[in-house]
Each structure stands twice: as C-alpha cells, then as structure tokens.
Amino acid sequence: MNTRFYNAKILVLDAENHFSIAEDELHVTGDTITYIGPGKKADPDAAETPVFDREIDARGNLLIPGFKNAHTHTPMTFLRSYADDLPLHEWLERQVFPNEAKLAGDDVYWLNILGIMEYLTSGITSNFDMYIQQKNSIAATVDTGFRTVLTSGLNNFVDSPEILEEMYNYVNELSDRTSYLLGFHAEYTTGGPLLEAVAKLAEKYHSPVWTHNAETKSEVEGCKERWGLTPTQLMERLGMFQYGGGGYHCIWMEDRDFEIFRDRKLTAVTNPSSNLKLASGICPLKRFYDNGINLAIGTDGPASNNCLDMFREMFLTTGLSKVREMDAAGIPADAILYMATAGGAHAMQLTDCDRLAAGKKADLVMIDLHQPNMQPENNLIKNLVYSGSKQNVKLTMVNGQILYENGEFHIGFDPEEIYARSNAIIRRISGSHADN
Amino acid sequence: MNTRFYNAKILVLDAENHFSIAEDELHVTGDTITYIGPGKKADPDAAETPVFDREIDARGNLLIPGFKNAHTHTPMTFLRSYADDLPLHEWLERQVFPNEAKLAGDDVYWLNILGIMEYLTSGITSNFDMYIQQKNSIAATVDTGFRTVLTSGLNNFVDSPEILEEMYNYVNELSDRTSYLLGFHAEYTTGGPLLEAVAKLAEKYHSPVWTHNAETKSEVEGCKERWGLTPTQLMERLGMFQYGGGGYHCIWMEDRDFEIFRDRKLTAVTNPSSNLKLASGICPLKRFYDNGINLAIGTDGPASNNCLDMFREMFLTTGLSKVREMDAAGIPADAILYMATAGGAHAMQLTDCDRLAAGKKADLVMIDLHQPNMQPENNLIKNLVYSGSKQNVKLTMVNGQILYENGEFHIGFDPEEIYARSNAIIRRISGSHADN
Known part of the structure; x- marks a missing residue:
C-alpha cells in the first residue's frame, strides 16, 4: 500500500528535537515514510512520480507522528x-x-x-x-x-x-x-x-x-x-x-x-x-x-x-x-x-517510529484542523496539547496501513462484535447484568 | 419542528435527584419535551400519534440533558x-x-x-x-x-x-x-x-x-x-x-x-x-x-x-x-x-432546562454508545464522567432545534467562514501572522 498525502501540514522534529511545521506532501511506500516536502510536481528535476494506491487531499490538515x-x-x-x-x-x-x-x-x-x-x-x-x-x-x-x-x-x-x-x-x-x-x-x-x-x-x-x-x-x-x-x-x-x-x-x-x-x-x-x-x-x-x-x-x-x-x-x-x-x-x-x-x-x-521523516515507519495521524477547537491557528502545537480532542482524529495509520479513518475501523473486525463480546465477558465474570 | 427519538436510552432524574435510565422514546413538540416512555405504538389506549417532522432511530444510544x-x-x-x-x-x-x-x-x-x-x-x-x-x-x-x-x-x-x-x-x-x-x-x-x-x-x-x-x-x-x-x-x-x-x-x-x-x-x-x-x-x-x-x-x-x-x-x-x-x-x-x-x-x-422530562425545554444531547470508549456498558453514568469524549456527541439540540448532528453544524453559518474570520481578527490585533 503506497499512500500520498498532499495539501498537508506536517509536524517534523529536527536533530535538536525542536518541532516545526513542514508543507505539503508526505509519501508512504509500504510501511515506510519515503518523502516529506513540497509537491513533487513542482520539482521538474524529481525522479518519476511513484505510483500510489491512494492519494489523500489533507485539506490543510495536520499530520503528526502517532x-x-x-x-x-x-x-x-x-x-x-x-x-x-x-x-x-x-x-x-x-x-x-x-x-x-x-x-x-x-x-x-x-x-x-x-x-x-x-x-x-x-x-x-x-x-x-x-x-x-x-x-x-x-x-x-x-x-x-x-x-x-x-x-x-x-x-x-x-x-x-x-x-x-x-x-x-x-x-x-x-x-x-x-x-x-x-x-x-x-x-x-x-x-x-x-x-x-x-x-x-x-x-x-x-x-x-x-x-x-x-x-x-x-x-x-x-x-x-x-x-x-x-x-x-x-x-x-x-x-x-x-x-x-x-x-x-x-x-x-x-x-x-x-x-x-x-x-x-x-x-x-x-x-x-x-x-x-x-x-x-x-x-x-x-x-x-x-x-x-x-x-x-x-x-x-x-x-x-x-x-x-x-x-x-x-x-x-x-x-x-x-x-x-x-x-x-x-x-x-x-x-x-x-x-x-x-x-x-x-x-x-x-x-x-519516533518522528515523521523519510526512512521512518509510517505511524502517523491526521488531525482535523477544520474544527472549532483547533481555531484560530495561532499555534498548532498548543492547540494540540491544550485543546486537542479525539474528535480531531481523522485518520490513524500504523506501519503504513490506515486502521481508522473518518470514524470507521479497518482492523478486520466488526466493531459491534467486539462490543458484544466485551459485554458478554463482564456479564459472565460478574455473574449478572451490568448495573446500569 | 416536532421530533421523535426511538430506540433510545434516556437519562432521567427523579424528584430526589437520582439518575436512572428510561426507555425508549422521547418526543419533542416545538421547543418542549412532550413525552418520555415506551413506544406509543405499544400502547393501544394512547391518544392519536402526533405528527413528527423527523423520526430518529437512536440505535440504543443515550439521550442526556445538555x-x-x-x-x-x-x-x-x-x-x-x-x-x-x-x-x-x-x-x-x-x-x-x-x-x-x-x-x-x-x-x-x-x-x-x-x-x-x-x-x-x-x-x-x-x-x-x-x-x-x-x-x-x-x-x-x-x-x-x-x-x-x-x-x-x-x-x-x-x-x-x-x-x-x-x-x-x-x-x-x-x-x-x-x-x-x-x-x-x-x-x-x-x-x-x-x-x-x-x-x-x-x-x-x-x-x-x-x-x-x-x-x-x-x-x-x-x-x-x-x-x-x-x-x-x-x-x-x-x-x-x-x-x-x-x-x-x-x-x-x-x-x-x-x-x-x-x-x-x-x-x-x-x-x-x-x-x-x-x-x-x-x-x-x-x-x-x-x-x-x-x-x-x-x-x-x-x-x-x-x-x-x-x-x-x-x-x-x-x-x-x-x-x-x-x-x-x-x-x-x-x-x-x-x-x-x-x-x-x-x-x-x-x-x-435542568433535566429530561415532559414539560421541560428540549435541550438535549445524543451520546454515541457505539464507540469503544463507551463499552462495555457496565455503568453508563461512569462511562460518561470517566471516559466520555466530544467524539461521543452525535447530536445536540437546543430549544427543540438540532444545531449539531454527525459533525455538521446547523446554525446558519458556514464553519469555514467562522474560522477565517477568527484568524483574521487575531492577525489584525496582533499585527502579524500567528506564530505557527
């Protein structure tokens, strides 16, 4: 699975461990991040464009390490x-x-x-x-x-x-x-x-x-x-x-x-x-x-x-x-x-898996900035730490695979089956129905 | 706007201020809650069914006061x-x-x-x-x-x-x-x-x-x-x-x-x-x-x-x-x-507006229980207080009007306009672009 994110803000960490925001593309080949930087189409000297299984318009949203x-x-x-x-x-x-x-x-x-x-x-x-x-x-x-x-x-x-x-x-x-x-x-x-x-x-x-x-x-x-x-x-x-x-x-x-x-x-x-x-x-x-x-x-x-x-x-x-x-x-x-x-x-x-950089594993998250708790965009890092919420998680990728996107799980199981099993387990263990 | 919620769990508060969970319908007429209880169709002696503009299948989700x-x-x-x-x-x-x-x-x-x-x-x-x-x-x-x-x-x-x-x-x-x-x-x-x-x-x-x-x-x-x-x-x-x-x-x-x-x-x-x-x-x-x-x-x-x-x-x-x-x-x-x-x-x-009951204003929220942080359903009140999240808010109604549902706002404004205006205001006030 090869994935291209474009129109993205990308949270990168430099060698001195300072965060900054890069733009605007992140490419994933297999389980690995292979490119972070400007759109390749803007670079006439770039090697041929890789083939992607999916191209995701990030709409200005923020990619962060998982x-x-x-x-x-x-x-x-x-x-x-x-x-x-x-x-x-x-x-x-x-x-x-x-x-x-x-x-x-x-x-x-x-x-x-x-x-x-x-x-x-x-x-x-x-x-x-x-x-x-x-x-x-x-x-x-x-x-x-x-x-x-x-x-x-x-x-x-x-x-x-x-x-x-x-x-x-x-x-x-x-x-x-x-x-x-x-x-x-x-x-x-x-x-x-x-x-x-x-x-x-x-x-x-x-x-x-x-x-x-x-x-x-x-x-x-x-x-x-x-x-x-x-x-x-x-x-x-x-x-x-x-x-x-x-x-x-x-x-x-x-x-x-x-x-x-x-x-x-x-x-x-x-x-x-x-x-x-x-x-x-x-x-x-x-x-x-x-x-x-x-x-x-x-x-x-x-x-x-x-x-x-x-x-x-x-x-x-x-x-x-x-x-x-x-x-x-x-x-x-x-x-x-x-x-x-x-x-x-x-x-x-x-x-x-510690940061977003070429050569690192593709464990990453797309944060929805098109939400009131992420606005205005005075400081994206403070927005994440002080006002971020699960509601801002649009997509979660582990090892290059999208396991969660727009509220849907892609993990090979029906969520309702998992919920039913967890309720059955505690009912069996407690010997009764739950207390509410 | 008259709304019927069915297949719902409903958080009610009794006269001694104890919460409990009622089932399974809540009706809203104009700005007011008019009924909480079993589905009217199950009651042959009920008055004629009111006319609803919307009938919402709550899929077992929880209605709580706003x-x-x-x-x-x-x-x-x-x-x-x-x-x-x-x-x-x-x-x-x-x-x-x-x-x-x-x-x-x-x-x-x-x-x-x-x-x-x-x-x-x-x-x-x-x-x-x-x-x-x-x-x-x-x-x-x-x-x-x-x-x-x-x-x-x-x-x-x-x-x-x-x-x-x-x-x-x-x-x-x-x-x-x-x-x-x-x-x-x-x-x-x-x-x-x-x-x-x-x-x-x-x-x-x-x-x-x-x-x-x-x-x-x-x-x-x-x-x-x-x-x-x-x-x-x-x-x-x-x-x-x-x-x-x-x-x-x-x-x-x-x-x-x-x-x-x-x-x-x-x-x-x-x-x-x-x-x-x-x-x-x-x-x-x-x-x-x-x-x-x-x-x-x-x-x-x-x-x-x-x-x-x-x-x-x-x-x-x-x-x-x-x-x-x-x-x-x-x-x-x-x-x-x-x-x-x-x-x-x-x-x-x-x-x-203090509780869900007939005669009270319809200020209420539908909580999505079909999410991992709300499972198992050992105790819905503890789930809300200890592990609830914005991500669980499926619908927010104020005064009988649905203002937010499934991530969409129904407030008469385009969210992107509100975000753009808030960014412009702080840029003007600070005299510069935001620091990130």
Whole structure:
C-alpha cells in the first residue's frame, strides 16, 4: 500500500528535537515514510512520480507522528466503570485480581481489540502493555495491524521467570510490529528471588527493565521497610538498570532516585489521569524535566483511567505539573508533545517510529484542523496539547496501513462484535447484568 | 419542528435527584419535551400519534440533558494558544486586557459563534457568559439558536452600573433563549462605589449576584488587606446575596465563606482546567459537597483552558477532588454529572432546562454508545464522567432545534467562514501572522 498525502501540514522534529511545521506532501511506500516536502510536481528535476494506491487531499490538515501510549494494561477494558472509586491497593485486591482470575479462553484477545480500537480513535499507534495471558493479547495486536511493546506483569502470583523468558523470545520474534522488554509488576507484589531472576535475564539479554515505581506513598514506605531502599534504589542495587529501562508513575521519588534516573538514562512514564482517579498523587514532572531525564506519557489501563485518550493525558501532564509547582509557565507545550511521541518511542525502543521523516515507519495521524477547537491557528502545537480532542482524529495509520479513518475501523473486525463480546465477558465474570 | 427519538436510552432524574435510565422514546413538540416512555405504538389506549417532522432511530444510544457551561468568557476564542503559560494576574494585565482593548466592530459576534460551535461539539446547550461588548455577543446566541445567560464583567475600566442595568433589561427581554443575572468582574478590579451600585441593583431587581471569587491566593490576601474581609464576606456585608448567586472558581475559601455559601444557598462553580493551566490551585469541592452547597462546572474561557469541553471538565472535577483529599472514593460520578447538568441549570436559573422530562425545554444531547470508549456498558453514568469524549456527541439540540448532528453544524453559518474570520481578527490585533 503506497499512500500520498498532499495539501498537508506536517509536524517534523529536527536533530535538536525542536518541532516545526513542514508543507505539503508526505509519501508512504509500504510501511515506510519515503518523502516529506513540497509537491513533487513542482520539482521538474524529481525522479518519476511513484505510483500510489491512494492519494489523500489533507485539506490543510495536520499530520503528526502517532502517539505512544507508554504505560497501559489494555485488556482491562472489561472492568471499565465496573471497579471504580477505591484506592490503589484496595482496588487491586478487592476488584482487579479476583476478576482477572476469571478471565478464560480468548477473553484477553477480544478485550485487547476493544482497547486497540479506542487507541486508534485517539491517534495512538503503539502501546507499551503489561498484562497477563500475553500470547492471547499479542495475537490481537498482530491480527488488527497495531504495534505493541510488551513487558511482563510477573509477580508472586502470576507468571514465572521461565514464562517471562519464553515470552521475551516469542514476542520479539513474532512480528515486526511486536517487541518485548523485561519487567515485573511491582516491588510490593514481587519477592526477592523473582527480582533477582529478572536482573539475571536483563544481564543475559541486555534488556532494559520496567516496573510500577513509586506510584503510592505506602508502596515506597513498604519497600523501605522491607529493603531499606526505595524501589528505584533497590532495582539499581540488583543491577536491573545496566541496560536502561525506567518506571511507570514515578510520583513519590527521593533525591537519590532522581540521580539514578539521570545517570542510568532511564525514562519516567507519567500517568496523570490514573493518578488522579486512584488518588495516588501528582508526579514531580518538572524535576525530571529539569534534570534532563527522558519523559513519556501513558494512559494506564481502562479500569483506572478510564479513558484511553492521549489528548486528555497531555493536558493533564502539563496542567498537573503547573499546579504542583504553582507556576503557570511550567514546561512548554512542545515538550509535552515530545513526551507523547518521541519520548515514548525512546522508552519503548521504537526509534524508527519516533518522528515523521523519510526512512521512518509510517505511524502517523491526521488531525482535523477544520474544527472549532483547533481555531484560530495561532499555534498548532498548543492547540494540540491544550485543546486537542479525539474528535480531531481523522485518520490513524500504523506501519503504513490506515486502521481508522473518518470514524470507521479497518482492523478486520466488526466493531459491534467486539462490543458484544466485551459485554458478554463482564456479564459472565460478574455473574449478572451490568448495573446500569 | 416536532421530533421523535426511538430506540433510545434516556437519562432521567427523579424528584430526589437520582439518575436512572428510561426507555425508549422521547418526543419533542416545538421547543418542549412532550413525552418520555415506551413506544406509543405499544400502547393501544394512547391518544392519536402526533405528527413528527423527523423520526430518529437512536440505535440504543443515550439521550442526556445538555451540559450547562456555568462559567466562561466565550468570545476569548481569539486568544486561544496565543496568550498562554502565565500566572493569572500577569496573564490578565500583559495579554488579555491589552488585546481585548483592540476588539472592534463585530469581532465579538464572530468570536462568540466560534465558541458556540465548540460548545455544540461537546454537548453544551447553554453558557453562563461574562464578557465585554455584550450586545454583539448576545446577538450571536440569538442568531445561532443557542441559549445564553449573561452576567456582567463590570470593573473599574469596563462598563458602568448604567450599562449593567441597561444590559440586564435588554437581554432579559431579548429572547426566550437569553437572560441576564447581575455580576461584576472581581473584587480586585472593582472599587467600592461600583460594588455598592451592584448591590443596589440586586435589591432593585431581586437578582442574584455573580463574580470571580477566591480564584487565587493573592486575590483573597489583597481583598483582606483592602477590606478586612474575604470576597465572599465582603459581598455578604454589602448585601449582594439577598437573592442568591454565587462565585466562579472558589478555591481559596475560609470557614466563614462556606457558611455564607450554605446559608445563602449560593452556588460554587468549579473551573478545573483553567485552575490547572493558570496554576491557581485546586477547588475544595468535597467540603462544598459535604455542606450540601449547590455545585456547577464551567470551562472558563478558551484563552485560559483552552478547550471548551465538558467531558474534560467532568473528569477533572472528580479527579482533582480525589487527589486533593487523597481519597479515591471521593464524590460519586452521578453527583459530578448532576453538577454538569442540573447543578448548572439551577445556578443559571434555567430550571426549565435542568433535566429530561415532559414539560421541560428540549435541550438535549445524543451520546454515541457505539464507540469503544463507551463499552462495555457496565455503568453508563461512569462511562460518561470517566471516559466520555466530544467524539461521543452525535447530536445536540437546543430549544427543540438540532444545531449539531454527525459533525455538521446547523446554525446558519458556514464553519469555514467562522474560522477565517477568527484568524483574521487575531492577525489584525496582533499585527502579524500567528506564530505557527
């Protein structure tokens, strides 16, 4: 599939990581961006015009790199609006773990497709996913055409180092749209021998290591009681960060933790909606930023957010940082957009999907500027970060394939079938009709 | 225009203000809801079937009362993504006031239409607006078919008690979709003689009084230096609350302020996005709620938010309250939805638009449930509050007229003309092209 976009504005990122707007064509050959610049017809010296399967008049709309959802648990769609309004640890123990234990057969496959559909509506082209039953979940990525980086939710109750190693090799070989980075659920659910096993695998495979880190105050307090160290310091002590990695949430950080993140070139993934909804706290984003630490943004899972929407997360990322520091200047809007795109790609080792440029994978989104929330066009980047919405997503392309366009999904499944299956799964698990 | 919706889920509110879902028809005759209940064809004893101009198959989608945007400055669309990232007082003095002074001719009319369009995309059916040049702005409401309650931005530099009284009478007589409640900009911009003049008008017209109240810490500190009282206490002392009213923002409240709000049956309007973006603080929502004080939600203006989106505001209203109290249980989702609909209607004295019921005005929204973010249907109210999006707004009806449907506006203007005019206005005012 070769696609030509013309009459487009194109968000490009230069070598110094500054965004600017280029015009006016972007060409896709197979899975790769092959050209960005003026219309070829205007250039008499250009080589012969390539043959396109589709030529899309962008009508002045904006092409941006796809958003990277750098932390989520996608198949938790079944618990959306079902398990709510509890603090993290009670929520996990009373609602999440008991209901997840009832997932059976190919439930996770269908629930993951529902989440992927929602990502496409929000311009998200890849997810960094931690969940159980990963052979089922990754099959949904392969079948829909989506792109996924998996990590492990290994803990004392789920999976094992052997399963982790098997999945690491399986997923990294499965498809050019799937990959795997090592990880575990969290220190508070994972005993010392398991943590040491993960560290050994990191050494063996030269892999980064990821986990939930400093999401709640009590998590950090508990870790210090058990180990005399924060989660970051413990992972550093165990040798988990030799090849990088990072943490999800990263709210209750101590001075030494910031130093480790900076020195090991780790990434902090912020999950602002989830942190509000579970009342976990507000990430000290500005301190990471001022230390030059890479930042990325994740929705977290649909049971703790409950929306899989990068526009809401971008606004919250900037807004919460401003109010935490009581400084309206805060972090510039283009740095927030960088986190949601290139910052996430860096964390997920998707460096060939991090920006719109010739030679990069064609993971991109067309943003409808012909909408009132994008007008006037004073500053397109601020419009995206401060007033953008799912409603502005006209088209989402992953690996050169258009998976979503004008409200229609092109993923090989009837949306109504996916909705019916997700309702049937939660009805079976809850043993009754939903409560509304 | 008579409209029949069938195959619908209908969000109704009982006498005790509890939401539930009714099925399956809603009829509109002229500007009024005339029937909610089972399909009339199923009832052999029903009177003859009314004649409808349109019969709409809702396909199981959800009809909800239109959102009430209980505090905004709609024509500030021209400054969206132009004046950003400054604290409130610097932002007002360096960016807002100097640029507003350049608004001329019918600028405010066109800028208001742009904001009304965005409201329609978010299911907002009325706004409580404070802005300058109100004859121009209210003409946009009249011409588009929208519904607006105005209040005054009177201060030491803009308008006068005479203009306020003139506008009060003019707008209250203008249309059944326009009304006026007394108000002024804020204590820190408005001197004692003006405040006393507003109090006299409240006495004369038996009107509530509204203002920006306790938006920033420095505002309250300054008021106490000038008057020895908080803004709420000062307004009470001046007799402004004899006929009710309330405040916008209401963040930096003291014990006595809560008592006055409770005893005078005032409304606190929260503006969470604006409070984040200007780093003003987080509203003590739970304390208002526990005191039984009426609450409503506003977007604030498009230069301080920058999005006019009640879905984002609802999520932030609940999320910020949870994290402020460090309690994930917090305020229930249906109470948040009440604030965004009936709570706002109460504040705006739009009691005939507060809910879906026979005899009420037909201000309503059809929510598309055939979208991944609304599935599964575990709890439709939580889906709306925690994961709803502009993308779910299929249809917005004001006063019985469909003004927005399937992405198309029916307001008598070409959207491209409105966009072009808004860009031209800010280019003229800034003396240059926009910066992107």
